[in-house]
Amino acid sequence: MTSLPKSTGKKLGLVIDLDICVGCQGCVTSCKEWNTGGYSAPLTDEDPYGADPHGAWLNRVHGYEVGEGAEGRTVHFPRSCLHCDTPDCVTVCPTGASYKREEDGIVLVNPDTCIGCKLCSWACPYGAREYDYDDGVMKKCTLCVDRIYNENLDPRDRVPACVRACPTGARHFGDLGDPESEVSQLVRDRGGYDLLPEMGYRPVNKYLPPREARDVSSAVLIDEPATTKNEKTSAADRFFAWADQVLSR
Amino acid sequence: MHPAYSVILFTTASGAGYGLLALLSIAGLLNLVPLDPWLGFTGFLVSYAFITIGLLSSTFHLGHPERAWRAFSQWRTSWLSREGVMAIATYVPTGMFALGWFFDWTGGWVWALLGWLGVVFSIVTVYCTGMIYASLKTIRQWHMPQVAPLYVLLAAATGAVLLNLLLTVFGDARPWSFWTAIVLLASAMLFKMQYWVAAETDSKSHTAGRATGLGRFGKVRAFEPPHSTPNFVMREMGHRVGRKHARTLRTLAVVFGFAIPIAASAMLLLSSPLPSWLWATVATVSGAIGILIERWLFFAEAQHVVTLFYGEQEA
């Protein structure tokens, strides 16, 4: 049914820490590896060894350059379905293949009833849905619905594949509908935010902003006076001067 | 947005078909044309051909056309589903009305009721088509109050051009039908131009800084793309070529889609030495070219907010 549930029991989702993500693409490949054999199988790639390789992937990591000069920074930005609370990707679907689960809020596509009209991908502001040209149906993040409740897996593996794979711990999984959950606390402590809140889709997934940059001006070596005083600064001296500056930050 | 030919053909052909269907029905109901069986037969056949070709072409871009019937189920929330339901429903009253016309069971209130019902259904179907696009908040140029009414007006205008061709071929053309075409074409043209101005002056409210939430640290520039060649999202929603040539193409759309058909319809009002069906053919061919350009632009000029993640600064 493409009508949205009035409310969902839980609001399962991800919290992504942009301060920590190093853009290693580990979550991207791990997601592809799990999902091409799981609920979303197959996740077809077109022309994989040719000149124009592309295919259905459910998680993408962008790299942005933000700010200017010394204030500039690189931010790695993972992007996947945010399992929105009131998403139009569900309501525009003519077949009922796109739906939001009442029990946990996960947004899924039923691959047996999807006609591949692609309208849901147009309705998503976040580019989270990728059409499988070969399979003829829409693919999207399932929040690893086939892992998180899977009792055949070791308990520590009952989290989305991307969360399990992240080597830096930049991805957190939990119930964002429960204000006392660890993820909700993390969002409160770190000022987690919604992407494009003005669209009104009320994304469940949250992003933690990069922390304020430290004042690096004192770390810039101003060795002009030092060299005039003593032309032959030894490597050891320079090392201690550097260490002093680092430690006194 | 990527201008897919199947969708361009769907919206233009079915629009013109419903336009002709409604106008022919009105003309018959108001006794503005003789209820000649072969005029009715040809007119309804042509409308149904346009509508059906359009609807079939819309299924070409489906991944699973054999499941298309499922699209009738979600009319409570989905404009695409409503469009499908209305498109099929419209065949019923209009088909019975057409049979009545052909077999001369005209004149009764049942026939009139079926006729007016068909007119309303045709309008509602085209309105639903427009709402498929107008309901998408993600595309500023579509999410505008003008979009759905424009679809209806353009359908009526293209239908009026087809009706003139039909009537001139059957030798039943009257000034009212030429005037109808001129008035509908002129108002569609003005409305479309007002839409273009509105779409351009409307401020772009979404920025890359807001989309990523990183605007607080300064300007956000795409640095490392997440994939080396365009993925589905970029293929479907990252189209930019159309915006480059928009000005020229808009002029062509206005000239071919409206100006020439208006002029040709005006020639029908004057007594010209050339046969009237020739002018009506000029209007039809030129109108078809213009309206295809107009529809191509409708898609090509539309910018999806997802492009903000891929390097656009505002949408």
Ligand code: SF4
């Ligand atoms: S991120 Fe996109 S696909 Fe996922 S629920 Fe929100 S609108 Fe739908």
Ligand code: SF4
């Ligand atoms: S592509 Fe599939 S899931 Fe998406 S709107 Fe169409 S039928 Fe629904």
